[in-house]
Every structure is written in structure tokens, then in C-alpha cells.
Amino acid sequence: MGALDExxxxxxxxxxxxGVPARLVASPASTAEAAALxxxxxxxxxxxxxxxxxxxWGPPPDRLDLIIDTTRLNGVVEHAAGDLITVIRAGTxxxxxxxxxxQLVLEGPTGATVGGTVATNTSGPLRLHYGTVxxxxxxxxxxxxxxxxxxxxxxxxxxxxxxxxxxxFTGSYGTLGLITECAFRLHPLAxxxxxxxxxxxxxxxxxxxxxxxxxxxxxxxxxxxxxxVLLEGTATxxxxxxxxxxxxxxxxxxxxxxxxxxxxxxxxxxxxxxLSVPKSRxxxxxxxxxxxxxxxxxxxxxxxxRDITEVxxxxxxxxTAGGHAVVLTAPPPIRDIxxxxxxxPGLVLMRRIKEQFDxxxxxxxxxxxxxx
Amino acid sequence: xxxxxxxxxxxxxxxGPDQVITDRQELRTYECDGLAHYRVVPAIVALPHTAAQTxxxxxxxxxxxxxxxxxxxxxxxxxxxxxxxxxxxxxxxQMRRILGVAPEDERAVVEPGVINLQVTRAxxxxxxxxxxxxxxxxxxxxxxxxxxxxxxAHCLKYGFTTNHVxxxxxxxxxxxLVRIGGRAEDPPGYDLLGAFVGSEGTxxxxxxxxxxxxxxxxxxxxxxxxxxxxxxxxxATSAIIAAGVVPAAIEMMDALAxxxxxxxxACGYPAGAGAVLIVELDGPAAEVAAQFxxxxxxxxxxxxxxxxxxxxxxxxxxxxxxxxxxxxxxxRISPDYIVQDGVIPRTALPQVLRKIDDLAAENGxxxxxxxxxxxxxxxxxxxxDDGVPGEAERAEATSGAIIDLxxxxxxxxxxxxxxxxxxAKYMPRMFGDDDLDTMQLLRCAxxxxxxxxxxxxxxxxxxxxxxxxxxxxxxxxxxxxxx
Ligand SMILES: Cc1cc2nc3c(=O)[nH]c(=O)nc-3n(C[C@H](O)[C@H](O)[C@H](O)COP(=O)(O)OP(=O)(O)OC[C@H]3O[C@@H](n4cnc5c(N)ncnc54)[C@H](O)[C@@H]3O)c2cc1C
Numbered sequence: 001m002g003a004l005d006e007x008x009x010x011x012x013x014x015x016x017x018x019g020v021p022a023r024l025v026a027s028p029a030s031t032a033e034a035a036a037l038x039x040x041x042x043x044x045x046x047x048x049x050x051x052x053x054x055x056x057w058g059p060p061p062d063r064l065d066l067i068i069d070t071t072r073l074n075g076v077v078e079h080a081a082g083d084l085i086t087v088i089r090a091g092t093x094x095x096x097x098x099x100x101x102x103q104l105v106l107e108g109p110t111g112a113t114v115g116g117t118v119a120t121n122t123s124g125p126l127r128l129h130y131g132t133v134x135x136x137x138x139x140x141x142x143x144x145x146x147x148x149x150x151x152x153x154x155x156x157x158x159x160x161x162x163x164x165x166x167x168x169f170t171g172s173y174g175t176l177g178l179i180t181e182c183a184f185r186l187h188p189l190a191x192x193x194x195x196x197x198x199x200x201x202x203x204x205x206x207x208x209x210x211x212x213x214x215x216x217x218x219x220x221x222x223x224x225x226x227x228x229v230l231l232e233g234t235a236t237x238x239x240x241x242x243x244x245x246x247x248x249x250x251x252x253x254x255x256x257x258x259x260x261x262x263x264x265x266x267x268x269x270x271x272x273x274x275l276s277v278p279k280s281r282x283x284x285x286x287x288x289x290x291x292x293x294x295x296x297x298x299x300x301x302x303x304x305x306r307d308i309t310e311v312x313x314x315x316x317x318x319x320t321a322g323g324h325a326v327v328l329t330a331p332p333p334i335r336d337i338x339x340x341x342x343x344x345p346g347l348v349l350m351r352r353i354k355e356q357f358d359x360x361x362x363x364x365x366x367x368x369x370x371x372x
Numbered sequence: 373x374x375x376x377x378x379x380x381x382x383x384x385x386x387x388g389p390d391q392v393i394t395d396r397q398e399l400r401t402y403e404c405d406g407l408a409h410y411r412v413v414p415a416i417v418a419l420p421h422t423a424a425q426t427x428x429x430x431x432x433x434x435x436x437x438x439x440x441x442x443x444x445x446x447x448x449x450x451x452x453x454x455x456x457x458x459x460x461x462x463x464x465x466q467m468r469r470i471l472g473v474a475p476e477d478e479r480a481v482v483e484p485g486v487i488n489l490q491v492t493r494a495x496x497x498x499x500x501x502x503x504x505x506x507x508x509x510x511x512x513x514x515x516x517x518x519x520x521x522x523x524x525a526h527c528l529k530y531g532f533t534t535n536h537v538x539x540x541x542x543x544x545x546x547x548x549l550v551r552i553g554g555r556a557e558d559p560p561g562y563d564l565l566g567a568f569v570g571s572e573g574t575x576x577x578x579x580x581x582x583x584x585x586x587x588x589x590x591x592x593x594x595x596x597x598x599x600x601x602x603x604x605x606x607x608a609t610s611a612i613i614a615a616g617v618v619p620a621a622i623e624m625m626d627a628l629a630x631x632x633x634x635x636x637x638a639c640g641y642p643a644g645a646g647a648v649l650i651v652e653l654d655g656p657a658a659e660v661a662a663q664f665x666x667x668x669x670x671x672x673x674x675x676x677x678x679x680x681x682x683x684x685x686x687x688x689x690x691x692x693x694x695x696x697x698x699x700x701x702x703x704r705i706s707p708d709y710i711v712q713d714g715v716i717p718r719t720a721l722p723q724v725l726r727k728i729d730d731l732a733a734e735n736g737x738x739x740x741x742x743x744x745x746x747x748x749x750x751x752x753x754x755x756x757d758d759g760v761p762g763e764a765e766r767a768e769a770t771s772g773a774i775i776d777l778x779x780x781x782x783x784x785x786x787x788x789x790x791x792x793x794x795x796a797k798y799m800p801r802m803f804g805d806d807d808l809d810t811m812q813l814l815r816c817a818x819x820x821x822x823x824x825x826x827x828x829x830x831x832x833x834x835x836x837x838x839x840x841x842x843x844x845x846x847x848x849x850x851x852x853x854x855x
Pocket of ligand 1: 406441453505515
């Protein structure tokens with residue numbers, strides 16, 4: 001009996017991806033077990049699933065046999081506090097991490113796993129100061145579609161030996177292979193944090209960026225007209241900086257974030273879009289009449305358009321501003337007729353990358369840009 | 373007429389006669405980069421003025437099946453821009469326009485030949501700067517920085533080139549111009565930007581780079597702390613990090629490095645220091661003030677016998693002068709030296725430095741240590757005299773053994789200088805066959821014919837499309853003269 005038979009169980013009704021049912025489910029407990037499984041999986045089509053918080057993102061796969069569930073690839077392998085790094089198995093929920101007075105600045109939906117966060121490249125308000133997955137991931141272990149195990153990067157933050165495959169797998173939606181372990185750089189937890197909350201117009205964003213207050217986050221919610229700035233640091237430093245911001249854009253200093261902070265603006269069965277524009281174009285986007293919410297300080301915002309016409313109008317706004325817009329999630333009838341990814345520069349090279357890593361198109365076929 | 377003659381003719385026709393060099397004497401100018409002991413005279417040097425001309429050169433190379441190597445300022449320290457004897461060296465020095473500075477988007481758009489420091493100079497009037505600051509920033513090009521994913525002293529806090537590039541136009545190895553990213557973040561699809569930055573010229577030639585600009589800090593404070601030895605300086609570094617402080621930079625020099633710097637630039641560091649630390653904090657004034665006191669106290673507690681605090685920019689510059697001139701300065705105390713670049717986990721610093729001492733003693737050479745202590749990036753300078761028979765070999769052995777130490781302690785064979793021609797042989801010590809094979813899948817996607825900077829990074833090229841077929845390039849640079 002091969003690893004495929006040993007490690008899989010029949011799928012249940014819940015084991016589908018965007019309505020495409022799987023036949024089998026496997027939950028390998030180690031990189032070696034995952035490698036044996038995949039090596040034995042021959043021409044079986046695979047979708048990787050973490051906690052399933054974003055499994056409905058992206059188009060459904062063209063076909064599906066096996067779901068590889070990462071939830072048993074669980075736990076912190078190493079936390080070297082003095083070196084500000086950690087190595088974590090892909091199926092570990094972000095919420096389960098306890099890193100003392102240090103933090104791994106990954107943000108995703110409640111319940112999200114480390115691997116799922118890397119594979120979909122989610123981010124939140126803190127991206128302004130700490131960057132996103134690509135800035136924090138320093139090493140990765142993956143199982144290729146042919147079952148070979150490969151590592152790149154390492155456990156030190158500064159490292160330029162070889163290609164940075166971690167970046168390639170970040171945001172790859174499971175189309176290049178299975179991520180089993182990730183190494184990240186950590187940051188010290190701030191001693192003190194304060195928010196400045198105001199109803200200033202989006203043009204105030206430039207004033208905050210232009211001040212030398214180094215905000216950790218600068219979020220906007222156009223529906224409520226609110227702008228909120230997060231400051232982190234020493235107790236005295238944060239108080240002083242908060243009052244500088246308050247003088248600059250008005251509002252009040254608060255220990256609490258607004259209710260909408262870091263919350264996706266779409267409902268469970270709605271359309272969810274990620275928009276990205278140059279920073280100077282954020283005011284225009286917020287005044288476009290579509291409610292948008294997100295990181296005004298980086299130009300990455302989210303919207304919940306009601307129909308395809310609104311998707312297209314939002315996308316056109318972003319593209320003419322020099323940015324882009326992707327639909328993260330949409331209900332099935334809309335998803336089936338929608339171009340979720342929009343225009344993708346560099347697609348020819350992306351197809352060639354897929355062809356090299358997964359010539360049989362066995363990993364999440366059809367889930368990614370350009371039908372990859 | 374050989375194929376190369378025909379190619380030179382074609383390039384002259386497309387670029388203009390002044391932009392193509394084939395004269396042997398003139399070609400010699402380009403025979404090496406900053407790692408001068410590898411030398412290869414290229415067959416042809418091309419100096420394109422535009423992205424379109426760069427693409428035309430690459431296209432011509434592809435059609436003639438001639439390898440090409442990109443070169444920026446040629447300051448690389450791993451032989452990345454080492455030419456190919458039967459290839460074209462594409463020099464970006466003529467592409468040095470700053471195409472735009474957009475403080476409102478916190479971006480600048482520049483051509484690849486633009487010098488690193490010029491980006492900061494162009495941004496400063498707007499209150500911004502370009503954060504990655506290699507010590508070579510007065511001479512190295514942004515294109516070279518992109519290729520090497522260069523770092524600098526302030527990368528401890530601000531990250532490396534890869535964290536500061538948001539858009540690229542490049543000529544892919546098939547000769548096509550590709551544009552990815554721009555002023556907006558998170559372009560859709562695979563992270564081609566992330567793949568390209570740090571690929572050492574093996575995935576194509578950057579022709580336009582969009583970089584992040586960082587707001588100038590409100591306050592910068594710098595201290596110089598003198599310790600009896602590297603153990604105490606290492607302990608201070610660990611204590612600062614453990615306290616949750618993220619300085620802009622923590623740099624260390626040991627006694628021998630200080631001696632060299634004093635001889636070269638008379639930086640006037642405290643007498644009798646076995647090690648000095650330069651710690652710089654920047655950011656909002658209120659934060660810097662609070663943390664600076666904390667850092668000063670931690671240095672004292674770890675055994676600093678003298679702490680100087682820069683009173684003004686001039687004194688800060690003097691602190692840095694010793695550090696930044698350290699590589700060249702060892703020339704004052706040794707006729708020859710090897711600059712090594714390796715990384716260890718910061719907490720292993722004291723043990724590794726002791727082992728480096730032992731290695732030096734065993735091999736009868738001296739090692740001066742200058743490094744980015746905050747992120748464990750060592751730059752041991754192995755001193756030797758080529759005039760003494762056997763010394764060069766012993767120095768080389770010491771330098772190689774230091775790399776093994778870095779790997780043994782879970783670090784890396786290079787933190788910023790890149791693999792290039794020099795360290796390809798060490799790659800199998802850090803990565804397994806499958807790891808290297810997987811990296812080369814990416815190379816195959818970009819460059820199936822292996823024409824873009826062949827022989828760099830990977831000791832064993834992968835034959836694209838054939839699995840698992842490989843061939844050995846036992847001697848990647850049979851034509852290289854080694855000095
Ligand atoms: C005194 C001194 C101090 C240094 N200090 C540091 C330091 O602190 N930190 C650090 O990281 N490095 C340092 N370096 C190394 C070097 O300066 C950097 O690697 C730098 O980025 C190289 O830039 P360059 O323009 O000289 O590139 P080159 O040496 O010309 O080329 C380097 C590599 O980049 C490729 N390349 C060049 N241009 C392009 C392009 N447009 N597109 C694609 N590939 C291209 C080349 O093929 C080659 O592989 C130092 C070097 C010296 C001599």
C-alpha cells in the first residue's frame with residue numbers, strides 16, 4: 001500500500017473547494033510524510049487547505065481529487081528570542097502563537113494558519129510599519145508537486161544566498177506546491193500603543209505621512225468618514241506623538257481602535273475586493289462614492305462592491321491611478337463569470353514558472369492569475 | 373569573420389559605434405569587479421543608453437546564442453559582474469537619469485545606472501531618503517543593488533533592497549521588456565519582484581527601478597562605546613536587542629580593525645579598546661531620547677569603559693568614518709587581505725568570534741573583524757602577505773573555514789555581497805541538491821538557455837526541461853585568470 005492509500009481518508013460533504021468536491025483528504029503530520037504522500041500522488045489533483053478561512057478565495061479549481069489539510073503540520077519548531085526569529089509549521093493557527101514579549105506581525109482572518117496567510121499574502125493595518133509576509137518571511141520549506149522537499153533562505157534575517165523562493169511562494173495560492181514550514185523575523189511588542197481617531201478627510205493622510213511621527217498604521221473607513229492612526233513605542237514617546245497627530249488632524253486620542261479596524265468590509269456571501277493605488281491617489285479613491293476601508297498609509301484598501309459593474313468601475317479607477325484591483329472572494333454565480341484577477345503584468349513569466357514547478361498542472365489548477 | 377565579430381557589428385549598427393567596445397586594451401577596464409583576483413576580459417562591451425537599446429543587445433545575444441553579463445558600477449565583491457570571455461558585458465553606466473521623485477507617493481523612479489547616494493540626494497530636499505545604504509553608496513548603482521539585494525548598516529531597522537523596491541522594468545533573458553509593480557504595492561500574481569531582486573543578474577537586466585522613499589527621521593543619535601573586548605561588546609548588542617530596542621544600526625569593530633582605521637583615517641577611537649560599538653537610534657525625538665538612555669545604560673552594564681555621544685553631525689560622521697573606511701583601511705596594516713561576508717545568529721557572536729581567533733592562530737594569519745553586529749553579519753578581513761610563500765593559501769583556507777563556521781551555527785554564506793562567481797562552490801554546503809535544483813526551476817522559467825550571467829550562484833547548472841538530467845560544470849570559469 002502506498003503513502004497515498006495510507007494517509008488519505010474519503011472526503012465528506014464539507015471537503016470541497018468553491019463547490020468542487022474532493023474525493024480524498026490527507027492530513028500529513030510532517031514534511032517527510034507530506035513528501036511521501038505527494039510523491040505517491042501521481043496524477044492526482046491537489047488543493048492545499050489550512051483552516052479553510054480563505055478556501056473560498058480565488059476561482060474554484062478546474063478539477064480536484066485530494067485536499068491536503070495542513071492542520072496536523074502544527075506547532076512552533078523554534079523560537080530564538082535573542083535572535084528575534086521563529087520557525088513554525090504551516091498549519092499552526094496565528095492565534096496559537098505565544099512569543100512572549102515578541103510578535104510575528106502577520107494578519108489574517110480569525111483562525112487563519114501561518115501557511116494560509118503566506119499562500120494568500122494577507123495583510124492588515126500593521127503593514128504600514130512592519131511590511132507584509134514578504135518582508136517577514138526569511139526561510140521556507142516546501143514540498144514540490146513532484147514530491148521533492150526544498151528549502152530556501154534560512155534562519156537569519158540577513159541572507160542573500162541563492163534565490164528567495166519564499167517570495168515566490170508568498171501569495172502563490174498553493175499553485176507551486178505545499179508549504180510545510182516557515183521561518184520569520186519577529187519584532188518586539190511595543191510597550192505602549194495609542195490611537196488617534198478623527199473624521200478628517202482622506203487628504204489628511206498626507207499630513208500624517210509627512211509628519212515625522214512614524215505611525216504603525218494609518219487606516220481609513222470612508223463609509224463612516226473615520227481616519228485612525230496607531231502609534232506604538234515607549235509610553236512617553238507615544239503620548240507625545242499622539243498629541244502631535246491630534247494637533248495635525250484633530251480628533252481624539254484613544255486606547256481603543258475603532259470597531260471597523262482591520263475588519264474586512266464585505267459580508268460572508270458578498271464580493272470582497274483588494275485595491276491598491278499609489279498613496280497620493282487614496283483621497284480620490286475614497287471620494288469615488290464606493291465605500292473603501294484599509295491602509296491609507298500604504299494605498300492598500302478593501303471594498304465590497306455589490307455587482308460586477310461596480311467591480312469593473314473600481315478596477316478601472318485603480319488601474320488608471322497606476323494600481324490594480326483583485327476580487328478576493330465572490331458568491332458562486334458572480335465568481336463564475338467574473339475576471340477575479342484583472343490585468344496581470346508579467347503573466348508570460350508567471351506561466352513559465354508554473355510550467356517549471358508543476359508541469360502537470362496538479363496543484364490548484366485554475367485558481368490563480370491567468371488560469372494558472 | 374567570427375560570430376562575435378558579426379555580433380559586434382550588429383550591436384554597433386543598433387547602438388552606435390561609441391557604445392560598443394571591442395578594443396582589447398579598452399576591454400581590460402572591465403575585466404573584473406570589486407573582487408579583483410578573478411579576471412576575464414569580455415569579448416564585447418556594450419553601453420546602452422536606454423531600456424530599448426538594452427533589450428536590443430540582449431535580443432542580439434539570444435539570436436547569436438552568446439552569453440551576456442550585466443554590470444553596474446563594478447563594485448560587487450563576489451565576482452557577480454565577472455565577464456564571460458566569449459560574451460557581451462552590458463554596462464548600465466550610461467543609464468543614470470533619475471526619472472522622477474514623487475514624495476507624495478513616497479517613491480522615486482530611476483534608471484539602473486543611478487548611484488545609490490544620488491537617490492537620497494534627490495529626495496532629501498523633499499524630506500525623504502533612500503534607506504538601503506551599502507558602505508559603497510557613493511559609487512554603487514541601483515541596478516547592482518537590486519541584483520545583489522544589497523544591505524547596509526541601517527538595514528537592521530529598515531530592511532534590505534528587496535524591502536524597498538516596488539516596481540521594475542527589466543529585459544528578460546529572451547530579450548523582451550517586462551514591467552512589474554510600480555508605485556502601488558502588492559501587484560497580483562507571483563512575486564516576480566521578489567524573485568528578481570537578489571538574483572545577481574541571472575534573471576535579466578533591470579532597466580528602470582521604482583524605489584520606496586523613507587521620511588527622514590526627526591532625530592538621530594549616535595554613540596560610540598569602547599569595551600575591553602568583543603565578548604563585552606557582543607553582550608551589549610544582545611542586551612540592547614533583548615530590551616526590545618531596534619536601533620537603526622549596531623556596528624562592531626575589533627582591536628585589529630580599530631588599529632587599521634586609526635592608521636588610515638585617524639578616527640580617534642578611545643585608546644585601549646578591544647572592541648567598539650557604534651549604536652545609532654533614529655525616529656521621533658521623544659522615542660529616541662527615551663531609548664538612548666536605555667542603550668547607554670546597557671552598554672555600561674555590559675562593560676563599556678568609555679561612551680561618547682555624538683554632539684553634532686560632524687562628530688557622528690567621525691564615528692562612522694572609522695567604520696566605513698575599515699575595508700580599505702586594513703591596506704595600511706597588511707599588504708593583502710580577503711574580505712569575507714557571512715552571517716550567524718546574533719546570539720552566537722561571542723563563540724564564533726573565539727573560533728575565528730583560533731582559526732587565525734592555527735593558520736598563522738591575522739583576522740580583523742568589522743561587522744553589522746545587530747544582524748550577525750560578519751565581515752572578517754583575513755590579512756596576509758602574498759610575498760610570503762603559502763600565506764595566500766592559508767588566508768584562503770581561513771576565509772573558507774569561517775564560512776563553514778557560519779553554516780555550522782545556522783547562518784548563511786553571504787549576508788550582502790552575494791554568491792557570484794566566488795561562492796558558488798559553497799552553495800552545496802548550505803543547500804541540498806533538491807534545494808538548488810528547485811531554485812534553478814525559477815532560472816529555467818526565465819532563462820532556459822542559460823545565457824544571463826551563466827556560471828554565477830549555482831555550481832552546477834540545471835539543464836532546463838530535462839529531468840533530472842544535469843551536467844557538471846566542474847570549472848565554471850576555465851578562462852578566468854586568478855590573481
Ligand atoms: C568598499 C566597498 C564597500 C561595500 N559595502 C557594501 C555594503 O555595505 N553592503 C552591500 O550590500 N554591499 C557592499 N559592497 C558590495 C557592492 O557595492 C554591492 O554589491 C553593490 O550593490 C554592487 O553594485 P554595482 O553597481 O557596483 O554592481 P556590479 O558590481 O557592477 O554588479 C553586481 C551584480 O549585479 C549585476 N547587475 C548590475 N547591474 C544590473 C542590472 N541593471 N540588472 C541586473 N543585474 C545587474 C551584475 O551582473 C552583478 O552580478 C561594497 C563594495 C565595496 C567595494
